[in-house]
Amino acid sequence: xxxxxxxxxxxxxxxxxxxxxxxxxxxxxxxxxxxxxxxxxxx
Amino acid sequence: xxxxxxxxxxxxxxxxxxxxxxxxxxxxxxxxxxxxxxxxxxxxxxxxxxxxxxxxxxxxxxxxxxxxxxxxxxxxxxxxxxxxxxxxxxxxxxxxxxxxxxxxxxxxx
Numbered sequence: 001x002x003x004x005x006x007x008x009x010x011x012x013x014x015x016x017x018x019x020x021x022x023x024x025x026x027x028x029x030x031x032x033x034x035x036x037x038x039x040x041x042x043x
Numbered sequence: 044x045x046x047x048x049x050x051x052x053x054x055x056x057x058x059x060x061x062x063x064x065x066x067x068x069x070x071x072x073x074x075x076x077x078x079x080x081x082x083x084x085x086x087x088x089x090x091x092x093x094x095x096x097x098x099x100x101x102x103x104x105x106x107x108x109x110x111x112x113x114x115x116x117x118x119x120x121x122x123x124x125x126x127x128x129x130x131x132x133x134x135x136x137x138x139x140x141x142x143x144x145x146x147x148x149x150x151x152x
Contacts, residue, residue, distance in 0.1 A: 010051070010065075010066045012048055012067070012070075012079055013069035017071030017131065026115040026120050036051055036052075
């Protein structure tokens with residue numbers, strides 16, 4: 001069963017890991033609706 | 044997790060229903076991934092933010108976990124994520140994330 005298709009996706013990216021925008025681009029290709037995307041910084 | 048982001052997560056869960064939401068993380072380490080995952084499932088483990096004592100039980104994955112990676116367009120993932128994936132300890136991230144999911148997620152298919 002699909003995890004992402006048709007779901008509302010909240011993205012918490014990381015400046016030192018994977019940024020929000022990169023995750024957003026991927027999530028959209030899986031049929032998810034991105035409702036929020038941010039990039040955190042743990043410094 | 045950032046206090047402002049905790050507030051947003053809580054609001055979206057109320058607005059859309061927690062069963063309709065999936066949280067995707069991009070944290071750089073297993074420990075940080077686990078803390079963020081715990082925050083959106085069991086509640087804020089640091090007792091600092093709006094999710095303290097709020098067990099949303101949301102479905103949560105790290106973007107590099109194989110279950111969600113399989114659903115992405117491969118070319119887009121390669122372009123956007125694979126470079127960083129190479130420097131992450133993905134096994135550690137997977138182990139932290141699966142432990143939290145097994146214990147706290149309420150809406151796994």
